[in-house]
Amino acid sequence: MSYRVIVDSCGELTDEMKQSGMFVSAALTMQVGEYHIIDDETFDQADFLKKVAECPESPKSSCPSPEQYLAKYNCDADHIYVVTLSAELSGSYNSAQLGRNLYFEEYGEKDIYVFNSRSASIGETLIALKIQECEEAGMDFQTVIDTVEAYIEGQHTYFVLENLDTLRKNGRLTGIKALVAGALNIKPVMGSTPEGTICQKAQARGMKKALVKMADYVEQETENAREKVLAISHCNCEQRAKDFEKILLEKMEVKKSIIVDTAGISSMYANDGGIIVAI
Template sequence: MSYKVIVDSCGELTEEMKKSGCFETASLKIEVAGQQIVDDETFDQGEFLKLVAASPECPKSSCPSPERYMEGFHCDADHVYAVTLSSELSGSYNSALLGKNLYCEEYGEKDIYVFNSRSASVGETLIALKIAECEEKGMSFQDVIDTVEEYIAEQDTYFVLETLETLRKNGRLTGLKAIVATALNIKPVMGATAEGTICQLGQARGIKKALVKMVDEIARRLKEPGRKILAISHCNCPERARQVKEMILEKADFRDVIIVDTAGISSMYASDGGVIVVV
């Protein structure tokens, strides 16, 4: 059976995924300094970060339309999946569900399923790869859904950012007590709850100590790393991402390791220097 995986653009596709022909990106849009930027292959991270740094206003994002998802579902593949940002952080999931309904009303029933990643960035990447792995094994459509939903439930997301201002100003830290202590250079270690909201796991003074604390937290929670892929995304800091990888690999061995640079939406929220880890 043929398959297709649509990933909203908060999830980064590796070069191998782009070449496979099985993955497609549904682009979100970013508005900053009076400009609208489409988060697709034309996104220029360097220019974007300069715009953000120069703008007094916080960048904002908008999710793909239901019609965009409907268009993606309209294809020759027998099984079609969508992977979206956590529904607690974006309207992308609900937009994809509506796109599925619109498709079925227009063209009839088809095997389409929308996964709420309960994560973001490279977490979505891992979910898309898991779908492909299950499909390549010849699993039935329902077995793929069940296996991947179980995988999502076991997945853990961690991140350390230079600043949480974009997340805060866009209302993505709702429910968290005040954690900003810029004068003391306090950097929170953040994660995702089982529901896909953002939570604080700890904090440290300075980015280096915060990254060490994040790695310790990953090691403490890690189960069966040998069957997992370690995935790291970074916003314009490849050396920092490499150091995090080495620190984690000193504590555990993984089936594989992926490092990607953040695309548009992840760059917007991670900000310059942010690191995201998903296992």
């Protein structure tokens, strides 16, 4: 059986995933002042961060249309899986479901399933890789779905950013009480809730202390670490990501560890210097 995994572009695809032919990206778009930017292979992170720094308004994002998903479903694959940004943070999940309904109306039934990652960025990447692992193990369509949904239940996402302005201004931090002013160089350690919203775990003065605190949370909250893949994405701060990986791997043993640079949407929300972790 052939399969295809569609990941909305908030999820980073590694070079290996891009080359495999099994993974495709559904592009979100971004608006920075008068600039309209598509989050696809043309995305230029350095140019984007420069535009954001120079623009007085906060950047905004739009999810892929149902029609874009519909076009990606129209392929030869027998099994199609979609991994989207948390439905609590974006319309991408609903859009993918609408695209699925459109496909059924136009072409008839097909094995298409949309996963709500309840995460973002590198969390989506790990879910996509889990789908591949299940398919390659020869599982049937429903068993893949059940296995991956159980994996999502046990996944945790964390992040520390230089600033939370874009998340706040775009309404992604609703329900979080008072975040301490940036003047004190306080860096909140943020995480995902089981429902896929964002919560504050802790805070520390300065990025280094915040990363150490985040590593503590990752270690404490990860069960069966040796069986899991650790994934780190960074926005224009590779050395910081490597330093964080070192801190974490001194605390715990994992099956594998990967580091990637953030794509467009993750770069927009993480901002220059942000670190996102999923396991």
